[in-house]
Amino acid sequence: MSRPRIVIVGAGFAGYRTARTLSRMSRGKADITLLNPTDYFLYLPLLPQVAAGILEPRRVTVSLSGTLPHVRLVLGEAHGVDMDARTVHYTDPEGNGGSLAYDRLVLAVGSVNKLLPIPGVAEHAHGFRGLPEALYLRDHVTRQVELAAAAEDRDTCAARCTFVVVGAGYTGTEVAAHGKMYTDAQVRKHPLRQGMSPRWMLLDIAPRVLPEMDERLSATADRVLRERGVDVRMGTSVKEATHDGVLLTDGEFVPSRTLVWCVGVRPDPLVESTGQPLERGRLVVDPYLQVPGRPEVFACGDAAAVPDLNNPGKFTPMTAQHAWRHGKVAAVNIAASLGVGERRPYRHRDLGFVVDLGGAQAAANPLGIPLSGPAAGAVTRGYHLAAMPGNRVRVAADWLLDAVLPRQSVQLGLVRSWSVPLESSSPELARVPGGPGRAPANEATGTGTENRPHGGPAESRPGGEPARNQPGGEPARNQPGGEPARNQPGGEPAKNQPGPERTNKQPGRERAKSRSGAPARSGRAKRRHPHHPAPGPVERDD
Numbered sequence: 001m002s003r004p005r006i007v008i009v010g011a012g013f014a015g016y017r018t019a020r021t022l023s024r025m026s027r028g029k030a031d032i033t034l035l036n037p038t039d040y041f042l043y044l045p046l047l048p049q050v051a052a053g054i055l056e057p058r059r060v061t062v063s064l065s066g067t068l069p070h071v072r073l074v075l076g077e078a079h080g081v082d083m084d085a086r087t088v089h090y091t092d093p094e095g096n097g098g099s100l101a102y103d104r105l106v107l108a109v110g111s112v113n114k115l116l117p118i119p120g121v122a123e124h125a126h127g128f129r130g131l132p133e134a135l136y137l138r139d140h141v142t143r144q145v146e147l148a149a150a151a152e153d154r155d156t157c158a159a160r161c162t163f164v165v166v167g168a169g170y171t172g173t174e175v176a177a178h179g180k181m182y183t184d185a186q187v188r189k190h191p192l193r194q195g196m197s198p199r200w201m202l203l204d205i206a207p208r209v210l211p212e213m214d215e216r217l218s219a220t221a222d223r224v225l226r227e228r229g230v231d232v233r234m235g236t237s238v239k240e241a242t243h244d245g246v247l248l249t250d251g252e253f254v255p256s257r258t259l260v261w262c263v264g265v266r267p268d269p270l271v272e273s274t275g276q277p278l279e280r281g282r283l284v285v286d287p288y289l290q291v292p293g294r295p296e297v298f299a300c301g302d303a304a305a306v307p308d309l310n311n312p313g314k315f316t317p318m319t320a321q322h323a324w325r326h327g328k329v330a331a332v333n334i335a336a337s338l339g340v341g342e343r344r345p346y347r348h349r350d351l352g353f354v355v356d357l358g359g360a361q362a363a364a365n366p367l368g369i370p371l372s373g374p375a376a377g378a379v380t381r382g383y384h385l386a387a388m389p390g391n392r393v394r395v396a397a398d399w400l401l402d403a404v405l406p407r408q409s410v411q412l413g414l415v416r417s418w419s420v421p422l423e424s425s426s427p428e429l430a431r432v433p434g435g436p437g438r439a440p441a442n443e444a445t446g447t448g449t450e451n452r453p454h455g456g457p458a459e460s461r462p463g464g465e466p467a468r469n470q471p472g473g474e475p476a477r478n479q480p481g482g483e484p485a486r487n488q489p490g491g492e493p494a495k496n497q498p499g500p501e502r503t504n505k506q507p508g509r510e511r512a513k514s515r516s517g518a519p520a521r522s523g524r525a526k527r528r529h530p531h532h533p534a535p536g537p538v539e540r541d542d
Contacts, residue, residue, distance in 0.1 A: 004030045004338050007088055007102035009078050009270075011036035011064055013320045014301030015108030017327025018334075020389070023070045025335050032071045033100055035078055035090055038428050039064050042131065043388050044320065046395070048171070048356070051134040051141075052178035053407045055398045061131070062390040074100065077426070081105070081274055083294055104296050104334050107274075107283065108327065111265035111302035111318060115423060120241035122423045125259040128171055130427035136415040137175075137260065143411055144257055145183055145198065149190035159255035161187075161198045164246055166238055167262035168204035169212065170355060173221055175260055176202040176230050177357040184229075186409045201231040201254065208234055210363070212317075213353055217363040220372040224357045261422055265318065267303050279305035279315060287345035289330045298334060300326030309347050322348065324387075354380040 006022060008015050011034055019034050026032060040061035049055045064073050076090035076098060088100045113127055126140075127133055141163065148160035161183070165176045183198035192198075202209070202225065209225065209232060210218045225232050233248070238259070240247040245255040267281035276291055277284040282305035283291060289306060291297040300306070301323040308314045316322045329346045336343035354364040354376070362376035364383075371379055381399065385392050419430040 004103045005101060006030055006032045006104045006106070006334060007100045008032070008034045008106040008108060009081075009088060010108040010110055010301070010303075011038075011041050012108060012110045012301060013323035014110070014304075014327040014330070015106065016041040016062075016064075016068075016389070017324050018106050018108060018300065018331045019064075019068050019071050019327075021328050021331030022334060023068050025331065025340065026070060028070050030338065033074055033102075034064060034068065034071050035074045035076055035088065035100060036064065037075065037077050037093070037426065039073060039075060041067075041389065042428070043384075044129075045170075045356075045384060045387075047128070047131075047134050048174040048178045050131070051128070051137045051175065052182040052358070053138060053409065054178070054402045055395060057131055057135060059391050059395050059398055062388070067390055074098070078109070078270060081107070081270070083274060083276075083297060086296065102296075104337065105298065106330055106334070107271065107297065107299040107303055108301045108323075108330075109268040109270050109303045110323075112268050113261075113422070113427070114264040114266045116263065118238055118240065121238065121259070121261065122421075124241040124243065124246075125166070125261040125422050126417070126420055127261050127422050127427055128175060130420075130429075132415045132430035133420045133427055135412065136417065136420050139411045139413060139415065140258065140417075141179060141183060142186065142409050145186045145192075145409075146190055148196075149187070149192055151193075154193055154196070155255065157193050157196055158199075159245065160257050161192060161196065162201070162245075162254060162256040163198070163258040163260070164201045164203065164238075164254060164256050165260045165262060166203045167264065168202050168206060168209045168232070168234070169262065169264075170210070172202060172204070172260070172262035173209055173225070174356055174358075175262060176200050177221075177225060177228065177361075180225075180228050180230050181358045182407070182409070185407055189409065197229070199231060200229070201233060203233050203236050203238065203248070205235060205237045205249075210355065213355070213363070214365055214370060216370045217353070217355070217365055217372075220363040220370075220376075221355055221357060224361045224363075224372075228358075265302070267318075271299070271303050282315070288333050288343055289326060289346060290333070295337070298330045300330045306346055309345060310349075316346070316348065321351065354383050356380050356384075 008019050011019065015034065015036070019032060022030070022032050040063055043060045043062065046055055046060045050057050050060055064071075074090070076092040078088055078090045080089040081087075082089070086102050086105070088102065088105065090098050090100070092098060113129065115122065126136065128137065144160045148157045151157040151160060163179060163183070165172050165179070180198065180200045183200070187198060208215070208218045209222045222232060237249050238246050239249045241259055245253055246259055247253050271283040272278065272281070274283065276294070283299045283303055285291055285299050285304050285306055287307050287309060289298045289300050289304065291299060302318045304326065305315045306322070306326060308316045325348055326346060329344065332341060333343040335341050352365040352367055352369075354362060354366070356362050356377075360374040360377045362372070362380040364371045364376040364379045366379055366383070385396060388395065415430050419432070420427065421431070
C-alpha cells in the first residue's frame with residue numbers, strides 16, 4: 001500500500017510548524033512535501049534588527065532542509081490548486097512548471113502587501129516584508145546619511161536625513177525605533193551640518209501607536225519613541241508621494257528621500273482561485289482547520305478564517321502566535337485523518353505581546369502583565385530566543401557583540417532599489433535582470449526602456465522597469481559594483497494601517513492585480529507571470 005502524500009504550500013509560521021510537527025509524528029510513514037520559493041523559514045520579528053545592523057541576515061533564517069527531516073523541499077511558487085484532481089501547480093526558480101499530487105493538502109500561504117490608492121506610493125516607497133527589503137533599507141539609510149553629511153546646502157541635507165515610516169503597527173514602530181538609534185550612531189561618525197540631526201517620522205491614521213495592543217503598552221511605546229526624538233504623528237498619513245518628499249493628509253509637505261511602507265496586509269489571493277467560501281479574503285475553515293466539503297484540504301495561518309471558539313462569531317486574528325499554533329493543530333488533525341491519534345479543534349490562550357524598541361527598551365505584556373524598560377527588553381529578547389526554531393546561539397552572540405562593539409555602518413550594495421518594488425507580492429525574492437519567465441537579456445540591460453515616461457503603466461510596476469528618480473534608488477551604473485548582480489539573494493516575508501495587522505507575516509501565493517492592471521505575484525508560494533519584462537538599469541540621483 002502506498003504511503004499517503006501530504007503537500008504543504010508555504011513555509012511561514014503556519015506552514016513550517018505543520019511540516020515540523022508532521023515530520024516528528026510520521027516517522028517516515030508518509031510522503032511530506034513542502035512547496036516554498038526559498039529554502040529557509042524567516043523569523044520576521046527580528047527583521048528590523050537586520051535593517052539596523054544588529055543581526056546578520058542569516059541569523060533570522062532557518063534552513064528548511066536542515067531542520068525538517070523526512071520532509072521533501074520543492075522550491076517553487078504555487079500558481080493554482082485543482083481540488084478535483086488533487087493537484088498543486090507551481091513554477092520553479094528556473095521558470096519550469098511542475099505539479100504535485102496530494103492526498104492531504106495544507107494551504108499555509110499567508111498574506112501579501114496591502115496597497116492603498118495613494119498617488120506616487122507605488123513608485124516612491126518600499127515595503128518591509130523580506131530579507132531583500134531589509135538589506136536594501138539598511139544600505140539606503142546608510143547612504144542617505146553619508147550623502148547628507150557631504151551635502152553643500154541645508155535643504156538637501158535635511159531632505160536626505162529625513163525618514164518617513166507609514167504604519168504604526170508592530171513593524172513600523174520597530175523600524176522607526178531601531179532606525180533612529182542607527183542613524184544617531186552613524187552621524188557621530190559622519191557629522192551633519194551644524195544644528196542638524198536625523199529626523200524620523202512615524203505616521204498612522206490610527207489614534208495611537210500600536211492600536212492592537214493594550215493602551216498601557218501603546219503609551220509606553222509612544223513615550224519611548226518621542227523621548228528618542230521620533231516625530232510621531234497619529235491621525236495623519238500620506239496624501240501623495242513624490243521624488244522630493246511626501247505630502248501629508250494635514251497639508252504639510254515633508255522633503256525626504258525615504259518612504260517606508262508598513263501599512264497592512266491582506267490574505268494571499270491564491271485562496272480566491274480555489275473557488276471555496278471566503279471571509280474577507282480568507283479561506284473559511286471549521287474549528288479543525290478543514291475546508292468544508294473538502295475534508296482532505298486544510299488551511300491555516302493568515303490565509304485561513306479560523307473560528308475563535310473563545311469569542312463565538314469571530315475569527316482568530318492574523319498574528320504569528322496564531323499562525324504558529326494553527327500549524328501544530330493542523331498537523332495533529334492531518335495525522336488523525338490518516339488514522340494516527342485523535343483530531344482536536346483549535347483553541348488558544350493569549351500569551352501576550354512583545355515589541356522591541358531598541359537598546360534596553362521594549363514594551364511587553366507576558367501573560368497579561370504590562371512591562372516596560374529593561375525588564376520588558378529582557379522578556380522580549382528571551383521570548384524571541386525561545387520562539388526561534390534555530391540559530392539561538394548565533395543571535396545571542398550578535399546581541400552580545402552589539403552591546404560591546406560599535407555597529408558597522410557600511411553599504412553592501414547587494415540589493416538595488418528596482419529589485420524590491422513595493423507592489424511586488426513576492427518580497428522574499430529580490431528581482432533579478434533576465435530572470436526566469438521574464439524578458440530576454442537585451443531587455444534586462446535596459447534596451448528600449450530608458451525613455452519610458454515616469455510613472456507609466458506596467459513598465460514602472462512589478463515585472464517592469466522601475467519608476468525613474470525613485471527616492472532611495474541608486475544608480476545601477478557608475479557605482480561600485482557596476483551592473484546589478486544577477487543572482488541577488490532572495491528573502492522572505494509589512495504591516496498596519498487600514499486592514500488587519502500582524503506581527504509576523506507569511507508569504508502568500510497567487511496572482512493579484514496591480515493598480516495598473518498588470519498582474520503582480522503574491523507572497524510565499526506564488527506564481528510568476530511569464531510575460532513580465534525584466535527591469536533594466538535605471539539612473540537615479542541619490
